[in-house]
Amino acid sequence: MEFTKWQGCGNDFVLIDCRERELADYGAFAKKVSDRHFGIGADGVLVVLDSTRADYRMRIFNTDGSEAEMCGNGIRCFARYLRDHGVTDRDKFTVETGAGILVPEIVRQDGAITGVRVDMGEPVLAADEVPVTGYGSGRAVDVPIEVAGSDWRMTAVSMGNPHCVVFVDDLASVPIERIGHLFETQARFPKKTNTEFVQVLDRTHLRMRVWERGAAITLACGTGSCATLVAAVLTGRSERAADIILDGGTLHNEWAADNHLYMTGPAVEVFSGTVEV
Secondary structure, eight states: OEEEEEEETTEEEEEEEOSSOOOSOHHHHHHHHHOTTTSSOOSEEEEEEOOSSSSEEEEEEETTSOEESOOHHHHHHHHHHHHHTTSOSOSBOOEEETTEEEEEEEEEETTEEEEEEEEOOOOBOBGGGTTOTTSTTSBOOSEEEEETTEEEEEEEEESSSEEEEEEOSOGGGOOHHHHHHHHHTOTTOTTOOEEEEEEEEETTEEEEEEEETTTEEESOOHHHHHHHHHHHHHTTSSOSEEEEEETTEEEEEEEOTTSOEEEEEOOEEEEEEEOOO
């Protein structure tokens, strides 16, 4: 099967177009090709499919074979693939995801493509819909949580997938490699969670590192960057538009007056090839 390899702010993916040929087991395929020593190497696999509800359908599979509802960096790469490889001749179209139908738009400057802007939809703040237990249908904003024997404060947000945003004074001192999995599997999150550790630099610049559910530490997380901005606004830490500085690059996000999150950032094809399935 032909594949292309993509990265958005260092969050990297193997993309396969399965509109004419579906695989029997996408999870097993994702585990195989995502391995950085014995496979192609990636944070996950993006699958292009036809849709009866939108122009195209995107499925996302993590390195552990589990399926994710959404991926912000992934949908930018997905959109750029469709445009660059002639699947569509439009700069704006709809994509069906596990988090609903989203709308990416190719960004150009002087005719050249410089990135992709995505309408990521509205954040979900009702705790039982994130989901996070113990708060009913109310919001879990700046609430205590115990992880790894320490007390933290977190804000729970869903961008179609669950996020736990934790603000810290010194990001460099947070042992994400040790505690990330403990946040992911904390009992309050029945579907597990992505966790963003965030240091506020100023009201328009937030430094974020992420432990992704099913993928561990990655260089970037698009939905996580949106959740971070929402949490920062709700706790009075930032303006409604800010740059989210990630290990692999920077995303510009805006929580607009229509209550939608708009994320703008890069999507780059790294290489292409064929792989046995």
